[in-house]
Amino acid sequence: xxxxxxxxxxxxxxxxxxxxxxxxxxxxxxxxxxxxxxxxxxxxxxxxxxxxxxxxxxxxxxxxxxxxxxxxxxxxxxxxxxxxxxxxxxxxxxxxxxxxxxxxxxxxxxxxxxxxxxxxxxxxxxxxxxxxxxxxxxxxxxxxxxxxxxxxxxxxxxxxxxxxxxxxxxxxxxxxxxxxxxxxxxxxxx
Amino acid sequence: xxxxxxxxxxxxxxxxxxxxxxxxxxxxxxxxxxxxxxxxxxxxxxxxxxxxxxxxxxxxxxxxxxxxxxxxxxxxxxxxxxxxxxxxxxxxxxxxxxxxxxxxxxxxxxxxxxxxxxxxxxxxxxxxxxxxxxxxxxxxxxxxxxxxxxxxxxxxxxxxxxxxxxxxxxxxxxxxxxxxxxxxxxxxxx
Numbered sequence: 174x175x176x177x178x179x180x181x182x183x184x185x186x187x188x189x190x191x192x193x194x195x196x197x198x199x200x201x202x203x204x205x206x207x208x209x210x211x212x213x214x215x216x217x218x219x220x221x222x223x224x225x226x227x228x229x230x231x232x233x234x235x236x237x238x239x240x241x242x243x244x245x246x247x248x249x250x251x252x253x254x255x256x257x258x259x260x261x262x263x264x265x266x267x268x269x270x271x272x273x274x275x276x277x278x279x280x281x282x283x284x285x286x287x288x289x290x291x292x293x294x295x296x297x298x299x300x301x302x303x304x305x306x307x308x309x310x311x312x313x314x315x316x317x318x319x320x321x322x323x324x325x326x327x328x329x330x331x332x333x334x335x336x337x338x339x340x341x342x343x344x345x346x347x348x349x350x351x352x353x354x355x356x357x358x359x360x361x362x363x
Numbered sequence: 364x365x366x367x368x369x370x371x372x373x374x375x376x377x378x379x380x381x382x383x384x385x386x387x388x389x390x391x392x393x394x395x396x397x398x399x400x401x402x403x404x405x406x407x408x409x410x411x412x413x414x415x416x417x418x419x420x421x422x423x424x425x426x427x428x429x430x431x432x433x434x435x436x437x438x439x440x441x442x443x444x445x446x447x448x449x450x451x452x453x454x455x456x457x458x459x460x461x462x463x464x465x466x467x468x469x470x471x472x473x474x475x476x477x478x479x480x481x482x483x484x485x486x487x488x489x490x491x492x493x494x495x496x497x498x499x500x501x502x503x504x505x506x507x508x509x510x511x512x513x514x515x516x517x518x519x520x521x522x523x524x525x526x527x528x529x530x531x532x533x534x535x536x537x538x539x540x541x542x543x544x545x546x547x548x549x550x551x552x553x
Contacts, residue, residue, distance in 0.1 A: 278471050299529070320545035324522075326529050328546060331521015339489070340518050341425075355510035356518060356550045 178200055179222065187212050188233035195230060195272060200279035200286065203230070218286055231289040234272065238294075242301025250309035254353055263345040276295070299326060314363055321360035328357050369412065377402050378423035385420060385462060389536070390469035390476065421479040424462065428484075432491025439553055440499035444543055453535040460523070483542055489516060504553055511550035518547050 181223070190212045194203050205226055209216045223229040240260040247253050261269070280287045306322055309315045315322065331350045336344045369377070380402045383394050395416055399406045413419040430450040437443050451459070470477045496512055499505045505512065522542045526534045 327525035337516035
């Protein structure tokens with residue numbers, strides 16, 4: 174695997190530089206040349222390692238994520254969800270929202286970016302969420318036929334999208350904790 | 364008022380032409396010249412009547428909306444919400460989603476469009492929703508201190524946004540009816 178040639182430290186440095194550039198210039202204006210210059214690496218290395226700008230950007234986002242749902246298992250649904258929310262601090266959340274806002278914009282014109290986001294970010298997190306909810310069902314916390322089980326992603330995406338649209342304020346921990354207590358747990362019957 | 368000079372029929376024709384153009388070319392490429400040509404009116408008339416492209420587009424969207432929340436009052440919360448969902452057919456919903464998708468994109472680069480959308484579409488509908496929920500509280504259907512009351516817009520925006528993002532399918536009536544039964548009513552304790 175070509176990917177094993179970089180040390181994890183070097184890979185982390187590269188990803189950090191990509192996210193910095195992304196925040197500075199946006200997806201459209203971000204070039205492999207600029208990444209190569211910023212990170213003192215060759216474009217050939219970047220392409221060998223990541224194949225495309227879309228994949229490099231999405232892997233950088235994935236690396237930046239402090240929480241991977243699959244790693245969380247506290248023994249209760251409330252504990253799991255709170256662990257998810259509390260592991261990302263407000264500053265990181267605001268940075269992430271700004272990055273995702275920019276990418277949502279870029280996705281319209283870049284189907285390969287959409288595809289990479291789905292495969293590398295959305296689907297793994299959906300699977301992690303699915304497993305987390307299944308454990309709650311297995312423990313008897315949520316009834317297996319509760320129709321809200323299928324809509325947890327929708328509820329959470331609503332919290333993220335509407336906060337800015339309706340309240341014109343960035344998402345923060347306090348808001349998300351309040352939202353899951355007011356909406357997600359009651360809908361799940363917890 | 365300059366606005367009264369057009370008959371409602373003529374105004375409706377103009378709005379329909381604006382939405383057709385918007386669907387064909389998008390917000391950025393839509394010009395007052397193109398609207399004037401398509402509707403056989405003068406640019407001066409358009410500007411006198413609407414002031415700006417952003418206002419013309421948002422008023423056209425508003426005119427196109429078959430449901431204004433403020434007009435609905437069936438006597439129960441479930442009846443009100445179902446009336447909202449059932450008055451927009453699937454074909455219209457898909458057309459609306461496509462238009463809103465395009466506009467969400469354009470909003471990034473056009474603060475005046477964002478402002479017009481907020482003032483002419485989002486805020487009136489939020490006020491209508493607020494009144495609808497307040498009636499449910501007054502009738503004793505929802506407890507006045509239910510914390511989900513503040514989050515109904517978030518839940519609904521989540522349904523609209525996540526359907527395409529997670530399921531990659533357009534929103535339709537059956538989905539929305541199922542979603543409000545699974546999520547919104549349980550969260551409100553109805």
